[in-house]
Amino acid sequence: MKLALAVALLLAAPVHAAPGDAAQAKEMLKRGIAFDTVKGRGKVPAYADYLKTALVAGGFAASDVAIDRHGETATLHLVWRGSGKKRPFAITGHMDVVEANPKDWVRDPFTPIEEDGFVFGRGSHDNKFDVTMAINALIALKSSGFKPNRDIHLFLSGDEETDWKTTEIQARAAKAAGVEFMLNTDNGGGTLDENLKPVAYNISAAEKTYADFKAVVTNPGGHSSLPTWPNAIAQLAAAAVKIDAYRFAPQINEITRASLTAEGRKRGGRTGAAMLAFVANPADPAAIATLRADPWLIGQISTTCIPTMVSAGHAENALPQRATMNINCRIFPGVPVDAVRAELEKVVADPAVKIGTDTVWLSSPASPLRADVMAAVAKALAATRPGLTAVPAMDAGASDSVWYRALGIPSFGTGGLFVRENEVFIHGLNERVRVASIAPAVDHWRVLISELAR
Template sequence: MRTPRALGSAAAATLVFCAGIGLAHADTTTAALPETMAMLKHAISIPTVEGEHQVPVLAAYLADKLKAAGIPAGDVEIIPVGETAALVARYRGTGEGKPILLSGHMDVVAAKRQDWTRDPFTLIEENGYLYGRGTADMKTAVVVLVETLIRLKREGFKPRHDLILLLSGDEETAMASTRELAKRYHDAEFLLNADAGGGTLNPDTGKPALYQIQAAEKTYADFRIALTSPGGHSSEPTADNAIYRLARIIDRVASYQFPPQSNEITRASLRALGAHTPGPLGAAMTQFAAHPDDATAAATLSADPAYVGQIRTTCVATMLNGGHALNALPQSASVNVNCRIFPGTPVDSVRDTLVKVIDDQSASVTVLQPPPVASPASPLRQDVIAAVTDAVHARYPGVDVVPGMSAGASDSMYFRNAGVPSYGIDAAFTKPDDTFAHGLNEKLPASEVAAGLEFWHRVLVQLAE
């Protein structure tokens, strides 16, 4: 998963890590980061998409880098999971506190060369951006995490907490490797996820607007609504047509809106966003944050695809299947309805609502496997907020740092479900809808590599020492 980000240049006083050299002042160009960029170039070149069996290849490459930097081989493990794999690396501390988990994923969404302007699996730097599948979601962040552990090792850093890097291999699909990691590593202080949260820049001015710490995410669930009918010859149409009945059901689902909901995280996020968003949308954010029962404000937010998921459970048709022959009446028809469920709302209650909305007793409504995972909001830990705020303000002094909720799903949900407080803290600042994660010509501002290295070093030193 990758939520919208924003682009920006590091402040003049920002310190960045130059591989093999240490710290340098004010240089945020990728040319100052030869080791990091070589690693990122290689990572992008490995097509870690579902079915290509390439995630273990990337895992082995990253494992070798960590071991070469001095992480003991016994503290680096590749866990095979089907055709994919997870990578675990433990940076040992003094053992005075529970481990701090660092989360990311090595897999990427598929990309077809013929659809892209550039080769999606070749890292290209152009006009201040890095192009390639995984630049935004999320091989850049994975490389930054690996490089940060390497830097800490070179510096001889001895934290109180072990730092355990957990890189999953199928976050974009089945999340089987994530489930395995959560089973093994749930006795932890908290988890920091580089695949969520992050900074937003004003799309008009390019100035930093705010930074969000992801402290909650919605529950992901797929429901299959299916119908059957006797079928027959297409030259003798009947009223009992499974496709027609399904079409009416889809219309009912499309017309229904779940009631508005909020919690302290979403209200704080909307309050901060409202201060930086002009016009009726910003006013609605401010009003809803203060008065979540305001129907007019809720309607304005719900009309915007970027914000409807912040205030409601959403369900949308995503796939259709129907009929068995071109010249026969359909004997079956089905639709997949994908729901993103507001934290604290039971999955069964959403299913019950869908049953009422479709209003057709002949339809079956089934929750698809794997079973949905409830993802309760994480408590707002002051130590995490303070460390992230310090790192953000080192680059952009005074920028608001607020909690936020992801409308999508990330690896954090399995750890939250296992009782591990989890926080999305992607280092990047980007403009909304500027990265094209999951889409064509994915890109990331080149400035975010150096900024990410400094951000993660500051955060980990402060939280783990």
């Protein structure tokens, strides 16, 4: 049923639209949603083929677009050769989407539906929206005869939401191609107020590192009627209390200095004042206390580590032989993962509690703000949302950018979508985007790309 519908959509009559204009972009977004690109469904290659067909119809040579299979998923790589006056840059995005259970949705998540001024569907926002808009901007530029002065690479990954295997492969390819910096379609973007007026734009230039550590206490155990001490559960519990009470030292970087300054001025009040005081003096105890008390801000000024799961004991009447706890950390960019592990051990200060991890967590530095990228974003905003200034931001989550930054490629989330704060449904139910947001987003990418490649 779903497959038949997707095929019917693909065969639908072509829309009469200029190459890369908003009507064509909307059609491409809707058709893209019909590809159920959740991990394990094997639909990413078909979506990649569809995008390649669109790029070729938009004027690119078939030989400029490579699609590589990686198990059930795929990558797409377009190279638009330029004059070579400058080093190449890359645009990235992902073709896969997070699972969506049709039973929980008001409308089928993989049937694109336009209603009440919105396009509904899984991926309508994350990340098919900005992938589609960037592709339409490339098509519009190509058909207008634009000649880039540097190679432009488009890397679309196929497992960003799950395994990141294809991201790693593409980041290495970008490095090998001499890519100087990367623009990620998957983060950054704007905010609309209640009256749909654009009020803010963030360019994502850094991400916290995600890491899980396991704290483990082992004990010979025995019968609970013959107690011995120490008790593994009590030792682990004491460690949990210490980690819970611990606060990592405050830190600041170029990105958070800019974002806290902009947000502090806008917000005002006690929190706004604390943001500005922290920027002026990152050791200001009153400012630190205020920012630490806000769950949205504590992560902006430091590493955070939280006990999130515990498991202990093997029988109701036995001394516990093993007690384990998961500690989830969001690490400030530039801090080595092992330094955080060592700090946790120091905090716990009990040699019986072993803290480790069997995973290699990817960490990446903050990207130094580039004058050319900031100027191009400013131009794109002036063209589409006059009066707005781009503010750098540090994201809590991890995107494809982590892999590029880890290889020394500065990466910037420069998405073109503007949303109301209460209308962000990525990874959630009834994901949607405003139809009115399509035209300015295509323009956003068109100006951004042409500014950086002229």
